[in-house]
Amino acid sequence: MPTRVLLRTLIRILYGLFLLVPLYVVYKNSGGLIGFFKYFQQPSLTTYLFLRLTGLYAFFLIFLQIVHGGFMPLWKKIFDAKATVSHEKQGVLAYCLVLTHPLFFTLSAILAAGLKNGVITLFPSFETKTDLFLASSASQGVALQS
Numbered sequence: 001m002p003t004r005v006l007l008r009t010l011i012r013i014l015y016g017l018f019l020l021v022p023l024y025v026v027y028k029n030s031g032g033l034i035g036f037f038k039y040f041q042q043p044s045l046t047t048y049l050f051l052r053l054t055g056l057y058a059f060f061l062i063f064l065q066i067v068h069g070g071f072m073p074l075w076k077k078i079f080d081a082k083a084t085v086s087h088e089k090q091g092v093l094a095y096c097l098v099l100t101h102p103l104f105f106t107l108s109a110i111l112a113a114g115l116k117n118g119v120i121t122l123f124p125s126f127e128t129k130t131d132l133f134l135a136s137s138a139s140q141g142v143a144l145q146s
Contacts, residue, residue: 007078018064022056044111051104058097065091 026049030036039049068075068087075083110118 004078011078019060022053022060025056026052042111044108047104047108047111051101051108054097054101054104058094058101061090061094061097065094 027033027036030039030049039045065087068083068090072083072087075087079086106118106121109121112118
């Protein structure tokens, strides 16, 4: 196997492993397997899970965009013109995640606290809206930690 093909394969494997990091962070912070599956007991908690995933993946992909763009001459040597195409596709995906993150926040607040309190999350304030979400989820009998 030529060195260039081996290097491409190795970089793709490392890239795939890097993409598992945000999922592992959410999994670990939710209390393991049992805590992770508790997110699927209510629609508000499920949207909260997607809120966390879209935020982490957006942040992580923007970081990879910066690294990818900074080393573009090296990536072009390894991947030819595909380096630019993948950089642009990844950028579009990152910005789509950036846009969906607040939508999941509003949707989770609407599902957890009702339409009126959920719409209040759209207006800027110095209060934290996550406390409202967690308090309403706890009052519905769902505990996130085991």
